Amino acid sequence: MSKQENLILPKDFPQLKNDTFLRAARGEETEHVPVWCMRQAGRYLPEFRESRAGKDFFETCQSPEACCELTLQPLRRFPFDAAIIFSDILVVPQAMGMDVQMVAGKGPTFPEPLKEPEDLQRLQVKVDTDKELGYVFRAITLTRHKIEGKVPLIGFSGAPWTLMSYMIEGGGSNTHSKAKRWLYQHPEASHMLLKMLTDVIVEYLLGQVAAGAQALQVFESHAGILGPAEFKDFSLPYLRDIARRVKDKLKEAGQDVPMIVFAKDAHYALEELSQSNYEVVGLDWTIDPLSARERTGGKVSLQGNMDPCALYAPKERISDIVKKMLEGFGTRGYIANLGHGVYPDMEPENIGAFVEAVHQHSKQMIKQI
Numbered sequence: 001m002s003k004q005e006n007l008i009l010p011k012d013f014p015q016l017k018n019d020t021f022l023r024a025a026r027g028e029e030t031e032h033v034p035v036w037c038m039r040q041a042g043r044y045l046p047e048f049r050e051s052r053a054g055k056d057f058f059e060t061c062q063s064p065e066a067c068c069e070l071t072l073q074p075l076r077r078f079p080f081d082a083a084i085i086f087s088d089i090l091v092v093p094q095a096m097g098m099d100v101q102m103v104a105g106k107g108p109t110f111p112e113p114l115k116e117p118e119d120l121q122r123l124q125v126k127v128d129t130d131k132e133l134g135y136v137f138r139a140i141t142l143t144r145h146k147i148e149g150k151v152p153l154i155g156f157s158g159a160p161w162t163l164m165s166y167m168i169e170g171g172g173s174n175t176h177s178k179a180k181r182w183l184y185q186h187p188e189a190s191h192m193l194l195k196m197l198t199d200v201i202v203e204y205l206l207g208q209v210a211a212g213a214q215a216l217q218v219f220e221s222h223a224g225i226l227g228p229a230e231f232k233d234f235s236l237p238y239l240r241d242i243a244r245r246v247k248d249k250l251k252e253a254g255q256d257v258p259m260i261v262f263a264k265d266a267h268y269a270l271e272e273l274s275q276s277n278y279e280v281v282g283l284d285w286t287i288d289p290l291s292a293r294e295r296t297g298g299k300v301s302l303q304g305n306m307d308p309c310a311l312y313a314p315k316e317r318i319s320d321i322v323k324k325m326l327e328g329f330g331t332r333g334y335i336a337n338l339g340h341g342v343y344p345d346m347e348p349e350n351i352g353a354f355v356e357a358v359h360q361h362s363k364q365m366i367k368q369i
């Protein structure tokens with residue numbers, strides 16, 4: 001079966017009951033502002049720690065049943081308006097032939113990172129995404145059934161520059177100087193790698209929609225380490241290309257799936273990001289809500305951007321912070337979220353307070369309009 005036929009085949013998924021997230025992504029009216037959290041499935045939940053205990057991280061990612069369970073856990077506790085499939089951005093470098101391990105206390109680690117342009121030959125150029133990443137697609141299909149239409153399911157991918165930086169750094173880094181060295185010493189090889197990644201990411205995202213993803217988020221988590229000029233050269237064109245190619249293919253199949261771009265710390269590129277073919281621009285907490293609205297000129301919906309550390313505050317204070325954030329963004333074309341993922345030491349109750357505050361304040365504000 002061709003990928004395109006696959007895209008339009010109904011899979012008899014349960015009917016969606018809460019579509020506030022999808023409507024807000026499209027800038028339509030909603031009765032409350034939808035809310036979800038990046039890393040809502042994570043170590044701050046005791047049930048997550050229990051499910052993950054003693055198991056290898058990427059083996060967990062390869063089990064559709066485990067991914068489904070971990071995706072559903074936060075929904076059992078909190079009335080989130082969307083779920084994001086449990087997986088990781090680094091499954092893409094793995095699919096291209098690189099070894100990646102999750103080392104406790106250290107994070108993701110590549111034992112053999114790319115060092116010089118010759119190393120690109122080690123990578124799989126044509127990746128059969130059904131074969132290499134079929135386990136993610138199966139996790140999405142299973143979760144879409146098990147979620148019973150409660151809320152939409154978001155699929156995701158890392159963006160090319162963020163994945164490139166991991167593949168060269170071999171793990172986390174403060175300066176990203178090994179990866180940035182490539183941009184200045186080997187610009188052609190850098191573009192070659194970014195293009196290879198883009199091709200895989202496009203197929204990967206289309207496969208996720210075919211499997212049942214109802215929205216897609218692209219994480220450019222390492223945007224902030226680039227300046228405006230390098231971002232324009234090495235990140236933005238690929239982000240745009242991904243959205244355009246995914247949308248063109250989906251359109252052919254009569255599908256319309258909102259796409260979110262989250263380029264962390266790329267406040268310098270907000271105008272460009274709002275004109276890069278994504279319906280939603282995700283924001284970290286370094287951008288003021290009102291000025292983000294002004295700078296994006298109503299062209300896109302916005303998502304974010306409470307400082308994850310604000311969740312350490314007492315509940316009443318969380319409620320006040322949320323209210324201010326809602327007043328800044330307004331209630332239309334807005335999806336409440338944090339400016340980055342939930343921290344592992346967060347008190348689960350405070351996530352509940354955040355979700356409740358978004359729902360309560362936004363309902364009142366919408367009633368008064």
Ligand SMILES: Cc1c2[nH]c(c1CCC(=O)O)Cc1[nH]c(c(CCC(=O)O)c1C)Cc1[nH]c(c(CCC(=O)O)c1C)Cc1[nH]c(c(C)c1CCC(=O)O)C2
Nearest residue numbers: 038039040041042084085086087088089107108219221341
């Ligand atoms: C940079 C990045 C990665 N992975 C991801 C990003 C982009 C988002 C961001 O900027 O944070 C994306 C990601 N990773 C995970 C998700 C699942 C969905 C969700 O948000 O709930 C998503 C969307 C699960 C995960 N991915 C990871 C965890 C925690 C580890 C575990 O469960 O054992 C989770 C829940 C591991 C991971 N994976 C990665 C890191 C830096 C870490 C943390 C390592 C550590 O803290 O030890 C790479």
